[in-house]
Amino acid sequence: MTGELHVVRAGALTTVQDLGRPGHAHLGVPRSGALDEPAHRLANRLLGNPEGAATLETTVDGCALLASAAAEEGGGAPGPGHPRGALAGAVVRGIPCAVVTGAPCAVTVNGRPAPWGVPFRLPAGSVLDVGPAERGLRSYIGFSGGVGAEPVLGSRATDLLSGLGPEPLRDGARLRLGSRSSAGPHGGAAAAVPDAAPWAAPPGELLLPVVQGPRADWFTAGALRTLLIGGYRVSSASNRIGLRLEGPVLERARDGELPSEGIALGALQVPPEGRPVVFLADHPVTGGYPVIGVVPQEALAAAAQAVPGTPVRFTPVSG
Amino acid sequence: MSGAADPESPATESGERAGTEGATGPGAGTTPPPAPVVLPVGRHGLLVELPGAEAAEAFHAEVLRRRAAGLLPGITEIVPGARTVLLDGLAEPRRLAAEVGEWRIPPLERGSESAVEIPVRYDGPDLPDVAGMWGVTPEEVGRLHAATTFRVAFCGFAPGFGYLTGLPEQYHVPRRSDPRTRVPAGSVALAGPYTGVYPRSSPGGWQLIGTAVRTVLWDAGREPAALFAPGTRVRFVPEGGTE
The missing domain is CATH 2.40.100.10 (Cyclophilin-like)
Structure with missing residues (x-):
């Protein structure tokens, strides 16, 4: 699948992130990468992606994305439907999926509630809305196959200090999705999907x-x-x-x-x-x-x- | 975080010590060098502080040799500074901290490395001021600068920005008292003991003496992306054939 996402609402600051580009500091290159790295890794694990696949990092107020027709994986049951409910334990192979981790927030697909912390289907033509963070600041949106930006020094992360990597999302922009096979060795495997992801609420201090x-x-x-x-x-x-x-x-x-x-x-x-x-x-x-x-x-x-x-x-x- | 906007801002500034002890370089070696100072950096890092820039360069070279030999398990970053080397991601930082003082560090070999050549027009707006400080004509500034072999002491400020040392101390100049809001990409500039080339347009307070031409300091699609890495030798070649 080589789908696309159209940015309907970019939010306050939404960037592409992965595990960053460590090992280049001597060239003046910051490490960058997901700030809440465990949440980023979890999103990928829940999807069966390698942990280095790129996710979207939102800030404060989430973002909204339209999955283009191309995002529908050939051969998958297209299902006009609303991907309501979790696919927990289901076979996700062949169906484009997304998951939201990090800061808990309301998630909807075409206006219907979708779960937080559990993968859900994202059929062609559907709008994924990731709402404002209810606790914490930054949510992570993972997609099966990962976000497919051009890597710079081995990373797709947006580095806001030095300007490396993709630009922060803007309304109307398009994002490419990676293919499962290109996402890494676990690409096609619909690995064990847990029922729900735990998340410790941020303490008051x-x-x-x-x-x-x-x-x-x-x-x-x-x-x-x-x-x-x-x-x-x-x-x-x-x-x-x-x-x-x-x-x-x-x-x-x-x-x-x-x-x-x-x-x-x-x-x-x-x-x-x-x-x-x-x-x-x-x-x-x-x-x-x-x-x-x-x-x-x-x-x-x-x-x-x-x-x-x-x-x-x-x-x-x-x- | 404020230091990132400009190589001359305090957070990325280098002091005078880095340049001044270069004078001890050529004759050094007859007396045992002072032991490096090893400082903790979190749980997996060490900051090794050397007596000066020359010692830091030799130490950095030794760190690279040891990494290549597989003697620094886990290491993720080796970041030279003006007179320090930061080692991060170490599996056993305490053991290494105890050992570093015992390392036998061979003296640097000079002159054998090839140098990156940067074509430059010596046409910077601060050329007359620099000439005044050097006590020479503007033309002579370019000639003296181009006759120097520089070394990238360390990088920072922006991808591809190197802090180049090599100018004798009498040619060190202060930063401008009124920084520019925009320095064009490719500007060849002086501040303290350093020469730098702005990889992209940015605010800056260094003294601009020239413009690098046909030179891309940073290209993420190129291998290697950075023209300057710590230890790289650099020569500036005047455009127009003044030599």
Whole structure:
């Protein structure tokens, strides 16, 4: 199947994402990729796609897409019908399917409710509407075969910092869908489809473990205490590059800047104004502001779903 | 995150240290170098800080050799900076941290590598200012610049942007006090110890001395996509045959 999706409503920010392009930071290329990587992987697993197949990452208010006639897989039972209800446990081979994971939200196909977290059929001519996030921020829409954008350095991810990968979705744009066979070795397999996908509701407080360093010595002892007890909140200025925080400033023990050095995913960089920024997938690869600590990657999916105003607490962990 | 808009902005700036200790390079080796400082970066990373740019380059070369030999299991990123190398994705960062100080790092071999040649017109709007700071004529700026063999010390700011070192310290110039809102793609520019070529149009505060011609620094459809990678030798060849 080499179908198409027409963008009816692009939403606030909807991008193509996969597992990103790690391994190119030395060329100035950010890692990029799905911010809530477990949700992205889950969407693909539910569809029998390889976990690296491209999905759509929505922000805050979802998006709406029209499946073009070409999206109907030849030989599949076309079924004018409304794909209501889950195909849980059903054989999905031959029928184009989609699934929504990540931030829970209302999902409809042609105005009829479709399940969240469970694959459903997406027949030709039907409109998939992924509603506003009810909790969290970012939903992931997977399609059997994946989104078929042109890969750049092995990834289809949209990188908003450096402009690599496909443009963010715009109303009226078209998206190609990949074929199952091109999606990878598991392409045709309608693997075991669970009845429902679990999703832990985002807690009222975002707990971020932090490994101190590499530049904690650029800050006063008081700043290190402030980081742990400071009462930070997620700022509305957060984006795919970083989770910005509101709260007390971290006092520096020395002035100036570092000669540019490599920055890791999850780095807690402190710009001159003093409030830390947690670097997410589209972060710059080198920088000169000191990094007081690093949040392990496993904790960043929760950061990607933390709405502005969410309290943030850092907890010290050892490297 | 604010640092990404411009190579001269603070988050991507490099300090003076990277350039100043280049002077110790040629004679180094008679005394044992100071041990590298190894700093933790999360659960799987290390930031190795070297005494200077030359040592960082030699260390980076050694890291690449060890990765090729399969001695750095799990490693996903090797990111050189002005005087550091970031290693990330390490399976055993603590063990490596304990070992790095014991590494025997051979001195860099110079002169054997071929250089990427960038045709350039020395026609930048800041050429007169730079000439004034150098105490030479504008024509001489291009001649001196083109006579230098540069090295990509590290990359950042944008895909394909390299921070090139090689100009002697007396030719290091400050950034412009009034950054431009738009620097054309291909601009050859100076700031601190660095020369850079803007891979695309962007705001910028570096001193513009010329324009690279017939040069695509970054092409995602090309293999390799980036013309400049850390360690790449670069020479600028004046257009119009002034040599």
